[in-house]
Amino acid sequence: MSNLNELSINALRFLAVDAVQKANSGHPGAPLGDAPIAYLLFHKIMRHNPKNSKWSNRDRFVLSNGHASALLYSVLHLSGYKITIEDLQQFRQWESKTPGHPEYGEADGVECTTGPLGQGLSMAVGMAAAEKHLAAVYNRDEFPIVDHYTFGLLGDGDLMEGVSHEVASLAGTLGLGKLIFFYDDNLISLDGPTELSYTEDVKKRFEAYHWQVIKVADGNDLAALEAAVEEAKKETSKPTLIQVRTVIGYGSPKAGSNKVHGEPLGVEGVKETKKNLGWPEDKTFYVPEEAAKNWHEAIGKGEKSEAEWNELFAKYKKAYPAEGAEFERVFAGKLKEGWEKSLPSFPVDGKPVATRTAGNTVMNAIAKEVPELFGGAADLTASTKTIFKDSANFHVDPAGRNVFFGVREFGMCAMVNGMAVHGGLIPYGSTFFVFSDYCKPAIRIAALMRSHSIFVFTHDSIAVGEDGPTHEPIEHLMALRAVPDLTDFRPADANETAACWRLAIERSHHPTFFALSRQDLPLLDPSKLDIYEGVKHGAYVIEKGGDSPDLIIVGTGAEVWVAVKGAAELAKEGITARVVSMPSWELFDEQDDAYKASIFPAEIPKLAVEAGAPLGWWKYVGSTGDVIGLDRFGASAPGATVLDKLGFNPGNVAKRGKAIVEKARKSEAALAGK
Structure with a gap:
């Protein structure tokens, strides 16, 4: 490893270590062990533009072991993304751009929210599938406008999670050849050596899933890491797992142990680690000028790559104007007019x-x-x-x-x-x-x-x-x-x-x-109801029940029709009921108070009907209302029978509705008597 490479990698290591130490919280072990992988990807391998983190044809990078977030934030800062030293100094603090695990939309360059292990790998598989589909839809001869890799880093914990088996199996079946993941094989998990709970042959497992597996014996060997990536790219019909033997907490007094996984090194531990790796012990958040200059080469490379792609896309759009316009539209997140x-x-x-x-x-x-x-x-x-x-x-x-x-x-x-x-x-x-x-x-x-x-x-x-x-x-x-x-x-x-x-x-x-x-x-009548506007507001009246109804019955899904029939039963007894369909709580809760009051006037008692847990309905029906719901599991029988036996029928709606109205009338009479 050249001195400049080593200097640049150590700059990355110690930005992460210092961020964890200042926060007195975090995971320094993975950044110390995985820094060479991150350096190789962001500095040399990946096609990305730090000045435009949303360039459509960029290579994606997913940190599946999201607890190593200090590594990701530090590499993004060094590469020239919109993450400052001050942001690193605010690691894990209130309203910072650098939360404890990567959060999509918080920090420039973070491709997705990771932390719950296994989901980063899973989302990366989704990204690779998206790339493959969009390439097939939009690419033309001599115009590969969709042509990028999805890279990632994962750890033992990711591979222990069941979801990793699901998506790794499907990724192999789908032949996602532009998916390349580094596996941080450091033999340590939070509780201790991985042999306590994790002894399978990962190479055989992934080969059985139709992945290519490449082993790298030393995570500090940049040449071997780069050769592995080049070999991975040659295999176009399979995803690749690069299994890298690393040392967790490399260079620290606790290197190779679980003690360096999830807690700061401590003041003395940081000093000793810096000493071991030839770093100034008295400097924090320090990036030597030569290292900064080397890292910032990513900016020029990225701008050149995007400029070349822009030139290609301009020619594509001229040759295929309809496809080019659609491509721009879908990546802008805009819908086709009309x-x-x-x-x-x-x-x-x-x-x-x-x-x-x-x-x-x-x-x-x-x-x-x-x-x-x-x-x-x-x-x-x-x-x-x-x-x-x-x-x-x-x-x-x-x-x-x-x-x-x-x-x-x-x-x-x-x-x-x-x-x-x-x-x-x-x-x-x-x-x-x-x-x-x-x-x-x-x-x-x-x-x-x-x-x-x-x-x-x-x-x-x-x-x-x-x-x-x-x-x-x-x-x-x-x-x-x-x-x-x-x-x-x-x-x-x-x-x-x-x-x-x-x-x-x-x-x-x-x-x-x-x-x-x-x-x-049954069907609601679109000639009598503005159904789209009603649904857009989350809840709307489908039967008025007169100008001053005695009761409001609200339902969702199939139970709306039980509510309608229940209202008809009540009408036979001289009780008028307004019926409300409420297809979306979220949309209704977004409405202003005036609209909410128009649907659920405070003075009218309410009955909710839904074939599910009643727990949340009380915020709408209030203390004077009632809910026909389920506080038990269902049963095996024809569906209509199960519904009827568990009270989702017009008769029960009418019975419960009548009881609410009679109770309300008694309360009104009692108040009038006073």
Whole structure:
């Protein structure tokens, strides 16, 4: 290793060490051991422009072992991204650009939010899939406008997580040859030597997944690391794992032990480490001029690479103006003008239709107008109805828009997130709603990143029926509604489904989930209701129940129709009920107080009906209201029977509604008597 290389690598090491020490919190071990890998990638291998971190054809880098964030922030600073020394000095502090784990949108150059182990690898697989698809769609002979690699770094913990098995298997099946990951094989985890819990042959495992695996014996050997990358690039039909033997905490007194994994080195430990590596012991956040100059070569290289690409793209756009304009549009995150006109409308005289089936009709109706919509299901395409009928299978033809994820719910949703932040696509993944449990960590990351990820869940309630309690979601709506910045959609019919899809496409800075019915549902009348505007506001009145109704009944999804029939039963007893459809809590909560009061006037008692946990409904129905929900699991029987036996029928709605009204009248009478 030349002196300049060593100087530059140590500058990286000690920016990270000093950041951790100043914060008195963090992980110095991985930055000390992995700095040569980061240096090689950002200084020499990767095609990236620090002055434009959103250049569409940049190589991506994902730090899957996100606890090594001090390494990432330091390498971004040294390379010339918009991260200052002051930002490094504020590592892990309030409102800093350098939080404890990488957060998408916080620091310039961070490609995705990582930290929960395994998800960085999963999102990188999604990015590589996006690159492969977009290359097939837009590239032409002599015009490879989509041509980049996805690089990453992961550790033992990433590979212990189950999701790594899901996505590594699929990445091999899909032949993602432009995916190259470095594996920090340092033999240490937080609890101690990896042999305590992790003894498999990683090389054989990944080779079985159809990956190329290359071993590097010394993580400080730049020549060997570079040769491994060059070898990886030659293999175009397989992803590559470069297994690198490193020393955690390299150069420190605790090198090679778990004691250096997750805590600062301490003042004396920092001094000793600097002494061991020939670094000034009395200087913090120090970058020698020669090292800074060497690192900043990345700026000139990056600007040249992007300029060359811009020249190529200008020629491409001249030769293929329609494709060029579309490429610019999708990467700008803009929708085709007038695309919403392709959305179908379902006449009220039509047959009842399940909202999962309506969703398929919508997807195929808008397919040509929203070519960036891309995704598939976790081996449930026939059940969730999430397939483009006129498009190929991505595995067979990379230009195809249908991705067969296999039974890999968590991996699927994490890959969707990677596709979303890659740019150029609006990705979706689909499975049964009950299996959103398997997806939850990825859904949470989508919300943290505010990525344009769409999760289509079907078989949304106990109406699933015969499959029984294991397949009948109960608490799932409430659990996902509790996630900040996640938009929920549970439409009552096909027309609401179309409106929900429109909003899911339009809300580009919000992830979305659908909860769609298995069973057929009647249709709302689009000639009498402005359904899109109603859904856009989250809740709206579908039956007025007179000027001064005695009761408001609110439902979501299939239970809206139980509410409508329950209101009709109450009318026979002289009780007027207004019926509200509430397809989205998130959208309703975004409305102003005046609109909220117009839907739920404080003086009118309220009854909520939803085939799920009732927990959150009380903020809408108040202390005088009631909720018909489920505080138990479902049962195995025909869906209509399960619904009826558990109280989701018009008679029970009328009974509970009448009790609320009578209680309110007694209270009013008592107050009048006083």
